[in-house]
Amino acid sequence: MLRAMLRDLRAHLGRVAMTLAAIVLGVGFVVATWVVSDSAAATVRGGGQRTDVSALVQLERRAADPRRPGIAPEVVTRLAALPGVSRVEGVRSGYAALVGADGKLGTTYWPGTAGTDWDGSQRFELTAGRGPQRAGEVALEYQAAAEAGISVGGRARILLTEGRDDTATVVGLFAYHPSGREFDPAVAYDGDTAARLLRSQDDDPAAVPGFDRVEVSGAAEDALVAAVRGQLGADYEVRSGGELREELARSADSDADVIRKALLTFAAVALMAGVFVIANTFTMLVTQRTRQFALLRAVGARRAQVRRAVLAEAVVLGVVGATVGVALGVGLGLLGMRVLPIVGTVRYAVSPWAILLGYAVGIVVTVVAAYGSARRAARVSPMAALRTDAAVPRRSLVLRTVLGVVAVAGGVAMIALTRAAELDEPARIQAMAGAVLAWVGVLLMAPVLVAGVLRPLARVLGARGGPVTRIALRNAVRDPRRTAATASALMIGLSLVCAFATVGQTLTASLTDEIRTAVPPDAVVVRAAAFGQLDDAARATAAAVPGVGALAVPRLGGAELLPASGKGVEVQFTALDPAALGTALRPRVTAGGSDLRGGVLLDEQRAAEAGLKVGDEVRLRFGAADAAGGSTGAEVRARVAGLHRSSELLRGVVLDQALLPAGVDSYNDSMYVLGGDPGALRAGVERVFAARPDVVVLDREELLDELLAPFQLVLGLVYVLLGAAVVIAVFGVVNTLALSVLERTRELGVFRALGASRPLVRRTVRRESVVISLYGGLLGIGVGVLLGGVMQYVILANPVFDMSVPWSTAGVALAGMALVGVLAALWPARRAARADILAAIATE
Amino acid sequence: MTSFEAAVSAEDLTKRYGTGDAQVTALDAVTVAFGRGELTAIMGPSGSGKSTLMHCLAGLDTPTSGRVWLHGARHGSADRVELSGLRDDALTALRRDRMGFVFQAFNLLPTLTAWENITLPLDLAGRKPDLGFADTVVDAVGLRDRLHHRPSQLSGGQQQRVACARALVSRPDVVFADEPTGALDSRAGAEVLGFLRRSVDELGQTVVMVTHDPVAAGYADRVLFLADGAIVDELRDPSADRVLDRVRGLESAARGRAGVGAGA
Ligand SMILES: Nc1ncnc2c1ncn2[C@@H]1O[C@H](COP(=O)(O)OP(=O)(O)O)[C@@H](O)[C@H]1O
Numbered sequence A: 001m002l003r004a005m006l007r008d009l010r011a012h013l014g015r016v017a018m019t020l021a022a023i024v025l026g027v028g029f030v031v032a033t034w035v036v037s038d039s040a041a042a043t044v045r046g047g048g049q050r051t052d053v054s055a056l057v058q059l060e061r062r063a064a065d066p067r068r069p070g071i072a073p074e075v076v077t078r079l080a081a082l083p084g085v086s087r088v089e090g091v092r093s094g095y096a097a098l099v100g101a102d103g104k105l106g107t108t109y110w111p112g113t114a115g116t117d118w119d120g121s122q123r124f125e126l127t128a129g130r131g132p133q134r135a136g137e138v139a140l141e142y143q144a145a146a147e148a149g150i151s152v153g154g155r156a157r158i159l160l161t162e163g164r165d166d167t168a169t170v171v172g173l174f175a176y177h178p179s180g181r182e183f184d185p186a187v188a189y190d191g192d193t194a195a196r197l198l199r200s201q202d203d204d205p206a207a208v209p210g211f212d213r214v215e216v217s218g219a220a221e222d223a224l225v226a227a228v229r230g231q232l233g234a235d236y237e238v239r240s241g242g243e244l245r246e247e248l249a250r251s252a253d254s255d256a257d258v259i260r261k262a263l264l265t266f267a268a269v270a271l272m273a274g275v276f277v278i279a280n281t282f283t284m285l286v287t288q289r290t291r292q293f294a295l296l297r298a299v300g301a302r303r304a305q306v307r308r309a310v311l312a313e314a315v316v317l318g319v320v321g322a323t324v325g326v327a328l329g330v331g332l333g334l335l336g337m338r339v340l341p342i343v344g345t346v347r348y349a350v351s352p353w354a355i356l357l358g359y360a361v362g363i364v365v366t367v368v369a370a371y372g373s374a375r376r377a378a379r380v381s382p383m384a385a386l387r388t389d390a391a392v393p394r395r396s397l398v399l400r401t402v403l404g405v406v407a408v409a410g411g412v413a414m415i416a417l418t419r420a421a422e423l424d425e426p427a428r429i430q431a432m433a434g435a436v437l438a439w440v441g442v443l444l445m446a447p448v449l450v451a452g453v454l455r456p457l458a459r460v461l462g463a464r465g466g467p468v469t470r471i472a473l474r475n476a477v478r479d480p481r482r483t484a485a486t487a488s489a490l491m492i493g494l495s496l497v498c499a500f501a502t503v504g505q506t507l508t509a510s511l512t513d514e515i516r517t518a519v520p521p522d523a524v525v526v527r528a529a530a531f532g533q534l535d536d537a538a539r540a541t542a543a544a545v546p547g548v549g550a551l552a553v554p555r556l557g558g559a560e561l562l563p564a565s566g567k568g569v570e571v572q573f574t575a576l577d578p579a580a581l582g583t584a585l586r587p588r589v590t591a592g593g594s595d596l597r598g599g600v601l602l603d604e605q606r607a608a609e610a611g612l613k614v615g616d617e618v619r620l621r622f623g624a625a626d627a628a629g630g631s632t633g634a635e636v637r638a639r640v641a642g643l644h645r646s647s648e649l650l651r652g653v654v655l656d657q658a659l660l661p662a663g664v665d666s667y668n669d670s671m672y673v674l675g676g677d678p679g680a681l682r683a684g685v686e687r688v689f690a691a692r693p694d695v696v697v698l699d700r701e702e703l704l705d706e707l708l709a710p711f712q713l714v715l716g717l718v719y720v721l722l723g724a725a726v727v728i729a730v731f732g733v734v735n736t737l738a739l740s741v742l743e744r745t746r747e748l749g750v751f752r753a754l755g756a757s758r759p760l761v762r763r764t765v766r767r768e769s770v771v772i773s774l775y776g777g778l779l780g781i782g783v784g785v786l787l788g789g790v791m792q793y794v795i796l797a798n799p800v801f802d803m804s805v806p807w808s809t810a811g812v813a814l815a816g817m818a819l820v821g822v823l824a825a826l827w828p829a830r831r832a833a834r835a836d837i838l839a840a841i842a843t844e
Numbered sequence B: 001m002t003s004f005e006a007a008v009s010a011e012d013l014t015k016r017y018g019t020g021d022a023q024v025t026a027l028d029a030v031t032v033a034f035g036r037g038e039l040t041a042i043m044g045p046s047g048s049g050k051s052t053l054m055h056c057l058a059g060l061d062t063p064t065s066g067r068v069w070l071h072g073a074r075h076g077s078a079d080r081v082e083l084s085g086l087r088d089d090a091l092t093a094l095r096r097d098r099m100g101f102v103f104q105a106f107n108l109l110p111t112l113t114a115w116e117n118i119t120l121p122l123d124l125a126g127r128k129p130d131l132g133f134a135d136t137v138v139d140a141v142g143l144r145d146r147l148h149h150r151p152s153q154l155s156g157g158q159q160q161r162v163a164c165a166r167a168l169v170s171r172p173d174v175v176f177a178d179e180p181t182g183a184l185d186s187r188a189g190a191e192v193l194g195f196l197r198r199s200v201d202e203l204g205q206t207v208v209m210v211t212h213d214p215v216a217a218g219y220a221d222r223v224l225f226l227a228d229g230a231i232v233d234e235l236r237d238p239s240a241d242r243v244l245d246r247v248r249g250l251e252s253a254a255r256g257r258a259g260v261g262a263g264a
């Protein structure tokens, strides 16, 4: 029996290959995910781990005065004298940023803006050249150098504190291995030069700062740590090398876990599409072998035997698919590790878990997908062997439809119910769960939707169009379950793409709106590069530019809003010159006025929550940082002059900068300049900041691009990861068409005999394919946009239908689906056109 | 009978399958002509080459050697096409525009209604059906109230009548029917045959019909008897009884030959 089935499987090799492709891709993606996260963890743990630190000495936090002198050189000398110590290395650290070819720092966090002193420890792994030995020489972190376009032998310009800068010859490139949590440096000088040049922004420019930390090496770690602790007072924190290594390993593992979880989510989506494809293919394979099963039953096979045989077939396919998938996944994973920006030597790790999981997923998914088909195959009546038009019994769609309707209704209700109350964490989770439930409901309802939507369409268009359209459409709706399964697989990936696109579009639109409202079109934006801040000198420079009409210098920070009674709430504040508000920066006032001389502008949402109106008095408590890191809690009373909608640039409470108590913690990373001819103004501003690599000059749209860049990056990544699900679904379309064409050999023969040319037959199959793909596409886009609406509601607390529809993405997706339809039909259409007329019309 | 004018003719038509020992000669240098406005039946035992002959005449199969002509009725004798050497596209167009087909079973496209099936060859050619003529045909086959049904909603006899209507509606030069009643009971078969007969009598249609049923052959103007790939006999204006007599004669002759063959 089993042998008969296996022989049968071999005979269907062509059809089976596409099922295998779906399994292989799904498994491959899961395994690749596992391999990437394992390897990433191993790389950080193994390759990046240092073995030459027995103890690390740092100043205790409370002793770490911002204007600290650091660890004195004398401490190093004392530690070196301890017994068992083989090496002591004082490590300096200070601000040092590599200036790019455009004369400016990058606008990203990474690579860092730290510099350090070179030593022979395992901190540095040379990738080219040698370490710096004297003044005028420098070594650069290799990726920072690549980004700035500098190689060994070149000259590097390095920005230091207090506007100083240094130019040195690059003698080497290195990869950095931290001993604990520290900023990875981009620049390394020799010890003396580092002592001379490196300062923290808080350091006293006059004094030579001490060491940031001291690394001690020696043989007996525990004894050494004890000795170091004994030598130093309570002002110093001493950690053992073991602790440090464990800490790094833990953080590597948790990083890897975050990556793993995120990637596995996408792998699960791909697998879900795979289940549809595999289940559909199995159903078709079983349908086409109805008579064979009937024959088996007629000669005495029990139902359980037939069922087991089909499941055995699934297991075989699962094992074969998983084997190839695991190999593919390992390959993809290792390839992925080459693409990731990992410092130093990459370690590859393929854990047995990855392989086991691959097999488990491959077999379980295939068996689950085949289970329904197996049961139906077993229910074929032995009588079917005698009939020519025998069909496998079908489950009715009633249960599935009812479940689908219930899921959609339940999901929608779950979302609707969250709108009554405040959108807190549980409400957000409930809304999201409702959206997922409704999404699953749509998948369940897909066959009914085909019958309900596509069929009437086919009737109308089919009656009008030519034979190609007519036959293509009728074929597409012939078996709603089959078309639905094929389209559903497409829908899964596509709906998520569109959901994310909708969220992205909505966030982009709201941010764009905020920026365009706040910043006048002619304003020139002065912004600190590399996520730094602007300093007094920069502010003074901007104010002195000829032709400046208005200058907004918003300082942002946190405060406590104290209502007349009750507990205070945390708010953000934006302090600026009243004259600049409404000119260089424009608030979105919703009530009252915007003259800060008459009081503060309150965020309308906060005002509503605290029950405050225009004209009310508010108290604001500012936490000024004192030397001990505590708060002095200066309190300011002000009238509410107006309400505004808080935005990215004007956040929370907007107030006159004169009201801000001295010493309040705030940061200022941008200025907005307005006045005269915008072209001349920009040229003037650019000129005065030409010598400031840490300050970039932008216009409004450039600022917007900079703020939007991270979204685009994440969205791009999400699209790529969802691509796997779409690719699997495409295999599903090919499979459905190929198997359908096989099933229709006879009618294709008649079609050809009656005068349908080969190109016409090809066109018919292609059109059917395009119809199915477009149907999946439209369903996916529609459902995706709605899902995106709920997601942006959950994220932004906007009304659900306030989402921005990502028309361009939807358009591209739809065009892509049409293309998928054409491509998926290539092979099946050729098969159909080659159908042998005589074989088709011959009667046995 | 006036002068004999051919609608389809073949010369030295030979079809062989396989090579070497396994070679089968399905048609052995057949030269034949089918009269215009006649219903010609091709009879013969199973495996005698009936279907092969019809397939070669219709351009569905390529003969090993020999030639086939299709003689147009509309444009006089100049409108003569030789099938051998035509490419697939040209043959397809020829079948679509100038031939009609009725097969034993699986004649209709299951997704199309009866009416759509009937007009399919015209649709494929991008021609508007002549509604008056289509009506005549539909009424003749008695399908008026079934036009919007799918094949699965029609009986076997009704399906065959739809196929007949389809074969006629484009007014082809010739209709090929391969055992059109083979899968029908005798009453439904009689309806189909009666209809083919009337299409010849009333519309002047040319029909070539393969059958192994003497009763069916009795409807023909002329019967050709095929044995081992060759035409061995011919009968004009047959009755079913005369056909049966001939068949019996041929069968005993064949048995005699087989016996001689076996003894040798
Ligand atoms: N595709 C084929 N391959 C090999 N032999 C064939 C093929 N088609 C028909 N034959 C052989 O050719 C002969 C004539 O077949 P056919 O024309 O179908 O006979 P009929 O229709 O009279 O029953 C038979 O011996 C048959 O076995």
Ligand SMILES: [Mg+2]
Binding pocket: B050, B051, B052
């Ligand atoms: Mg035959």
